Amino acid sequence: xxxxxxxxxxxxxxxxxKNFFEVSLGFTEEQALAEAKRCLQCKNPACVKGCPVxxxxxxxxxxxxxxxxxxxxxxxxxKNNLPAIxxxxxxxxxxxxxxxxxxxxxxxxNIGALERYASDFADEKLSDNKKKVKSAEDTQSAKVxxxxxGPAGLTAAADLVKMGYSVALFESxxxxxxxxxxxxxxxxxxxxxxxxxxxxxxxxxxDIQTNVLIGKTFTLKDLFKQGFKAIFIGVGxxxxxxxxxxGENAPGVYSANEFLTRINLMKAxxxxxxxxxIHIGNKxxxxxxxxxxxxxxxVAIRLGKDVTLVYRRSxxxxxxxxxxxxxxxxxxxxxxxxxxxxxxxxxxNRMPSAMRCxxxxxGKPDSSGRRRPVEIPNSEFEIPVDNVIVAIGQxxxxxxYKSTPELKTNPEGTICVxxxxxxxxxGVFAGGDITTGADTVISxxxxxxxxxxxxxxxxxxxx
Amino acid sequence: MYRIIKKEILADSVKxxxxxxxxxxxxxxxxxxxxxxxxxxxxxIPLTLADTDKSKGLISLIFQEVGFTTKKLGLLNEGDTxxxxxxxxxxxxxxxxxxxxxxxxxxxxIAEVYPVSRAFKEAGNHVIGIIGARSKELLILEEEMKKVCxxxxxxxDDGSYGRKGFVTDVLKEQLDKIANAKDTNNCLxxxxxxVPMMARxxxxxxxxNVKTVVSLNPIMVDATGMCGSCRVTVxxxxxxxxxxxxxxxxxxxxxxxxxxxxxxxxxxxxECLNKNCPRK
Numbered sequence: 001x002x003x004x005x006x007x008x009x010x011x012x013x014x015x016x017x018k019n020f021f022e023v024s025l026g027f028t029e030e031q032a033l034a035e036a037k038r039c040l041q042c043k044n045p046a047c048v049k050g051c052p053v054x055x056x057x058x059x060x061x062x063x064x065x066x067x068x069x070x071x072x073x074x075x076x077x078x079k080n081n082l083p084a085i086x087x088x089x090x091x092x093x094x095x096x097x098x099x100x101x102x103x104x105x106x107x108x109x110n111i112g113a114l115e116r117y118a119s120d121f122a123d124e125k126l127s128d129n130k131k132k133v134k135s136a137e138d139t140q141s142a143k144v145x146x147x148x149x150g151p152a153g154l155t156a157a158a159d160l161v162k163m164g165y166s167v168a169l170f171e172s173x174x175x176x177x178x179x180x181x182x183x184x185x186x187x188x189x190x191x192x193x194x195x196x197x198x199x200x201x202x203x204x205x206x207d208i209q210t211n212v213l214i215g216k217t218f219t220l221k222d223l224f225k226q227g228f229k230a231i232f233i234g235v236g237x238x239x240x241x242x243x244x245x246x247g248e249n250a251p252g253v254y255s256a257n258e259f260l261t262r263i264n265l266m267k268a269x270x271x272x273x274x275x276x277x278i279h280i281g282n283k284x285x286x287x288x289x290x291x292x293x294x295x296x297x298x299v300a301i302r303l304g305k306d307v308t309l310v311y312r313r314s315x316x317x318x319x320x321x322x323x324x325x326x327x328x329x330x331x332x333x334x335x336x337x338x339x340x341x342x343x344x345x346x347x348x349n350r351m352p353s354a355m356r357c358x359x360x361x362x363g364k365p366d367s368s369g370r371r372r373p374v375e376i377p378n379s380e381f382e383i384p385v386d387n388v389i390v391a392i393g394q395x396x397x398x399x400x401y402k403s404t405p406e407l408k409t410n411p412e413g414t415i416c417v418x419x420x421x422x423x424x425x426x427g428v429f430a431g432g433d434i435t436t437g438a439d440t441v442i443s444x445x446x447x448x449x450x451x452x453x454x455x456x457x458x459x460x461x462x463x
Numbered sequence: 464m465y466r467i468i469k470k471e472i473l474a475d476s477v478k479x480x481x482x483x484x485x486x487x488x489x490x491x492x493x494x495x496x497x498x499x500x501x502x503x504x505x506x507x508i509p510l511t512l513a514d515t516d517k518s519k520g521l522i523s524l525i526f527q528e529v530g531f532t533t534k535k536l537g538l539l540n541e542g543d544t545x546x547x548x549x550x551x552x553x554x555x556x557x558x559x560x561x562x563x564x565x566x567x568x569x570x571x572x573i574a575e576v577y578p579v580s581r582a583f584k585e586a587g588n589h590v591i592g593i594i595g596a597r598s599k600e601l602l603i604l605e606e607e608m609k610k611v612c613x614x615x616x617x618x619x620d621d622g623s624y625g626r627k628g629f630v631t632d633v634l635k636e637q638l639d640k641i642a643n644a645k646d647t648n649n650c651l652x653x654x655x656x657x658v659p660m661m662a663r664x665x666x667x668x669x670x671x672n673v674k675t676v677v678s679l680n681p682i683m684v685d686a687t688g689m690c691g692s693c694r695v696t697v698x699x700x701x702x703x704x705x706x707x708x709x710x711x712x713x714x715x716x717x718x719x720x721x722x723x724x725x726x727x728x729x730x731x732x733x734e735c736l737n738k739n740c741p742r743k
Binding site: 240271278397 | 504506531695720731738
């Protein structure tokens with residue numbers, strides 16, 4: 001038996017820093033078959049337990065091995081409505097792959113690449129479901145509103161429509177996908193893939209309504225008045241956090257959300273063919289070390305910039321996926337670790353010219369389990385900079401609960417839910433980053449899935 | 464959806480379009496705005512709701528052609544459709560009864576102050592309107608404003624119509640009157656227009672200790688509180704123009720920072736105009 005784990009080929013770093021095409025090239029057929037053969041087909045598969053949406057991993061891998069790609073994708077879709085996305089952005093190394101029995105020998109099955117292979121190469125995925133298409137008017141069943149078309153909302157909407165509900169999915173932006181559209185860059189998750197998955201969700205019969213901001217266009221009360229029997233809120237964590245240091249509101253300082261939205265959603269890298277601009281100098285500092293920070297840094301590298309990532313802890317504590325850190329290093333990202341920004345210094349034109357920082361050292365672990373950074377006295381120094389991108393995390397957007405005082409929230413701004421994902425308003429459910437704070441795509445999908453079941457139970461018991 | 468059913472030229476480079484946007488019209492109130500996209504590759508621009516007709520599902524937008532997108536918007540005709548209209552956005556005007564409300568509109572800001580003036584009048588206030596433009600050709604909505612104001616003053620910078628000078632000249636006189644009557648506690652000043660005008664209004668009203676509200680127009684992308692492009696410093700705190708505003712206490716706004724942030728993309732805006740000359 002072939003024991004070597006198949007690794008996906010990538011665009012070489014010196015090439016990919018000049019374009020926005022996908023970095024990972026995915027498996028060839030040969031690789032996919034070789035990797036599928038390595039799966040031990042465990043009777044009691046640990047990988048499935050590691051998957052937040054409980055995909056029958058050995059079964060779909062066996063179907064790839066048997067060259068039944070379409071069937072393999074159907075098997076995945078029994079549990080996961082967005083496989084082409086998950087195959088790309090799930091942290092498999094912390095979920096299914098870490099649980100794989102072969103990871104003990106350091107050669108876990110490359111489950112993510114196989115999932116991506118199945119979804120990319122079973123190109124008849126849409127035609128399968130064309131038969132099932134139904135418009136909202138056809139269905140006699142109860143109406144359910146899903147708010148937010150990111151991973152949680154898309155998953156909940158797809159599962160609910162499969163259960164026979166008439167589902168309207170509301171999105172405030174002009175395109176569906178939420179963070180998949182505005183946040184994650186093209187080179188990590190091509191928008192063609194996102195819109196392909198969105199089309200699939202539509203083909204199931206979900207009525208996607210863009211340009212509707214719940215909390216403003218309609219309140220939750222309005223939705224109940226319109227006849228929706230239940231509402232699922234999956235609006236994510238979209239409120240950018242700032243450092244609260246002097247100079248931060250100067251022009252030339254972007255939140256990660258603004259920078260990424262301009263680039264990913266509004267295609268500012270194609271300016272002036274795309275009309276939304278990005279104004280950026282040569283020396284870019286990105287503050288933060290999560291996946292979002294790395295996305296910003298790697299976008300800036302592709303715009304031809306000299307990019308430094310500033311983080312107050314050390315590399316070990318970086319929350320980003322290891323693969324992305326490695327990719328960024330290969331692309332030439334510089335690191336300024338154990339560094340805390342103190343002030344953005346502005347030149348006479350009121351544009352950033354330098355960032356004053358302090359050096360840090362690691363103290364005792366804090367509540368997150370990571371060692372707390374402590375400032376070293378009299379260690380201040382300056383980093384020259386033209387633009388700063390602040391990527392230190394997002395909090396839930398308060399828009400919905402500001403318009404709905406009955407919706408109880410936690411001090412950190414997340415919406416309170418019970419064990420069945422129900423909020424303090426009967427019939428209103430919530431899941432994903434809006435209840436947990438910023439987390440991964442797949443955990444939001446897991447929440448969407450479980451919440452869909454809870455909505456189903458609620459409607460059945462409240463006829 | 465989002466079909467333009469009527470288009471009018473109100474003044475040199477100032478146009479009004481009436482757009483079918485039934486969902487937006489349902490909950491729209493004075494002081495709120497929408498985000499408009501002409502096409503998918505276009506940019507998202509905020510435009511104040513000049514008027515709404517809930518029964519017909521229509522909204523009225525008034526804009527001045529200044530950049531690429533507004534120029535292109537001005538080239539659209541009746542029957543054309545917009546790619547996206549999102550709203551109503553921002554907090555509505557808090558139009559309670561205070562006594563006397565001085566409503567100031569400068570340039571295309573008159574379009575924005577009109578629904579606000581009407582809302583204050585409907586709340587039972589004595590509304591004094593002061594509207595100004597650079598010259599007669601740029602003055603809009605004088606007739607509409609007359610209907611909702613007990614008194615209306617018009618100024619032009621060049622003296623081609625109304626009184627020569629600035630809206631703040633009239634404002635100062637009105638405030639003197641109100642101060643003489645010891646009525647400043649029952650007075651509110653509300654101003655929309657170019658940032659220098661709003662900053663001047665704030666400076667003029669400050670010594671009178673009259674509550675002053677301005678409606679800000681920072682650069683926005685999503686306009687739902689997600690990107691932070693529209694952040695403004697108010698009373699030393701960072702606020703988002705799109706969700707915390709657009710109205711703020713004029714005496715607390717950092718107008719200098721707002722001006723700097725508004726001019727950040729000037730070079731790109733010019734480049735876009737040069738390369739994508741908007742012609743049909």
